[in-house]
Amino acid sequence: MNRPAPIRLHKMRTLTVSALAAATALALGASHAQVRVEAPSSDIRGRAPVVTIDSVVNESVAGQAPAVGHTLKANASVVDHDDDAITGTTYLWKRGDTEVGTGHQYTTTPDDAGQTLTLHVDATTDAAITDPAIGFATRDVAVATNTAPTAAPTITGTMKTHQVLTGHVNYNDAEGDAAGTHQYQWYTATDAAGTERTPIPGATSDRFTLTGAEQQAYLVFEVTPVSTKAPTTGLPARAVTARIPGNAPWASAQPVGTFEVGQELVASYTYHDADGDAEKTGADGTKFRWVTTTPESLNYVTVPGATTDRYTIRPEDVGRYIWVIVTPHALTGTPSVGASSGVAHGEIARGPEDIPFASDPSILGTPDHGQTLTANFSYQNHGTSDPGPGTHLYSWTRSNGTSISPGGNGPTYTLQQPADQGTYFGVKITPRSNLGGYGKPVYLKTAVESPYRVNGLSVQSSRTIDIPMTISGRSGSRAPSNLRVGASRGTQGTVNDQPITVQLIGPSGSSVGGSRTLAAGGDSETWDVNASSQTPNGTWKLRVTAPDFGNPSLSADITEFTLQFDHTP
Missing domain, CATH: 2.60.40 (Immunoglobulin-like)
Incomplete structure (x- = not known):
């Protein structure tokens, strides 16, 4: 095979020798004689740099044939056998005649599917000192027609210590290729985007049990989707949780x-911990x-x-x-x-010589508006000195545990506050001796609740009105089967001998129990109804109907409407 003629360099070297100097040098035979020779030399031939494309690797899925969305990386080396310095290396990716990318990395696009890409790598030396100054190499890279699978992961579960979180792949493959065995990794992260993440050792399944160490961090579920047909491995996709809550423990304690x-x-x-931490x-x-x-x-x-x-x-x-x-x-x-x-x-705390004791404690009185409750007990002292009674301590409370103030620190309490409706009353009695010693406290509670109460309204001749009572904060889903209803009528002169009718309406809007008649002015009625079909909370109503008083300007008054949820001692 004939090689092409080498291209001549455009630089010459000159050698000049003086005849006299040459003759003198030969005659003298001096080894140190200087001789100057001038004559044109032959042309010097140059060589282009040699480019080798060592590899094109799949950066997205190592070892897998390139597919759409994969990043390819070219690794090339350059040698110049004349030791000329390499002044530049360029990369060019082409699909047919179309330039699609530059640089040593290229990410394939859907247009590349099923196509062959050509990579051009050029290396240059200084054209002023050598010719040829450019070397190049090419390599073809086939992009698979089939696309890699994708995933859009999500995370479900309760973010609480010892609870299990589940990662869902949400696999997809454009060609419908079946799913293979996916790859999983869980991370903790310091940011909501999950970029600053640290892999959790051993957390390589689609489930993860919170240990408590993840509190105040974000959790990242990463899945690399895998299909059964090449290209089998897709790009990793991630889902990030909200910040894993962390709650301090708390304890309720008392000496016993x-x-x-x-x-x-x-x-x-x-000991309590909302996150389940031991x-x-x-x-x-x-x-x-x-x-x-x-x-x-x-x-x-x-x-x-x-x-x-x-x-x-x-x-x-x-x-x-x-x-x-x-x-x-x-x-x-x-x-x-x-x-x-x-x-x-x-x-x-008490000493052996002074031990006050409260025996036979009781609460006297009716728990109703304006009524007075009295805490009663018999004082004794079991200490060796047996001192007499001193100033005892009292503390009245309502059934929801709230202390009563003012007025709740004496032996008696008179019900007069709005909060005194619909509640039991308790009292703590701490006996005290005249020597200052304190005894063991005793606790009492009223046997029945106080009723709810509203003031009434006037009902005019031949009219019907509703007197509302709104109740809230009661426990349970049903009213009692023996709800006690009360209604009182005022006195109004000429209409006193005219009866009026009253009927309880529950929060549902339906009537509860039968109607009652307040026959004359000053009458009061209490009756029990089965209200278990109603919720305890809501707006109850007393529906009042007046007869024809013979004059439309005449009216009758309902002075009180009461409901008592527990009236059985």
Whole structure:
């Protein structure tokens, strides 16, 4: 095979020798003689740089034939056998005659499906000193007609410690190729986009059980979809949860035991954690602190060294409440330390010589508006000194646990506040001696609820009106089967001998029980109805119908409308 003639370089080297100098040098034979020779040399031939495309690799799915959406990366090397410096290397990707990309990386598009791409790599040297100065190489890259599968993952489940989250692939393949075995990885991330993520070791299935370590972070589910037909592997896709909630633990605690000098109290507490994190115990776990207060003040006095779950009552604790303060610690999760909390048992520490005692306690009176309740008991003292009674302590509460103020700190309480309707009443009695000692408190509750009450309205001759009563906050879904209804009529002179009719209407709008007649002025009626078909909360009505009084300007008054949900002792 004939090789093409080399291209001549456009640079010449000149060699010049003086005849006299040459003769002299030959005659003298001096090794150090200088000779100058001038004569044109022959042309010097140059060589182009050699480009080799070492590989074109699939950066998206390693080892897989290129498909639509994959990023290809060209790796090329250049050698110049004349040791000329390489001044530049360029990449050009073409689909047929169309240039589609430059640079050593190219991401295929749907237009490339089933096509052959041609990669051109050119390398240059300095054309001023060598010719040829350009070398190149090409390589064809086939793009699969079939597209890789895709995924649009989602995550479901309850974001709470020990709960299982499930990643859903939502697989898709444009050609309908069946799904293969997908690849999964779960991460924790510090940002909502899931970019700053850290893989969770071993979390390589489509399910993940929250351990508590993920609290206050985001969770990322990554799936690499796989089909059964080439190209089998798609690009990884990810779903990100909201921030995993983290709740501090909390504890409800109180001391339990006999509140006498020398007796040991135990911190009885219940640990709670909304995220399901287990309690941390031991020296670095849940902490305890015992404090005391006077009955008149909540200024804590910390007992030095009392930092375990047990406490022995000291002589100096007599006459004081004893509290245990618990600071819960969680084994996992963030935050792991809860707020400190605690309550006194309700008893005041006592000594052996002064032990007041309340016997035969009771509540006297009817729980109704304007009525007075009285806390009653018999005082005794079981101490060795047997002192007489002092000023006892009383605390009245309603059935929802709220303390009554003002007026709830004496032996009696008169119902007169709006909040006194529809509730039971309790009282805590702490007996006290004239020496200042406190006894064990006793707790009482009224046997029946107070009724709800509204003032009435006037009903004119031959008219019907509704007197509304709105009730809220009651527990349960049904009203009682023995709801007690009350209605009272005022006196109005000439219409006193004319009867009026009353009927209870439930929150549903239907009548409840039969109607009643208030025959004359000043009459009052109470009756029980089965209201179990009604909800307890809502607007109840007393429907009042007046007869023809003979004059349209005449009217009758309903002074009170009451409902009592529990009236059975």
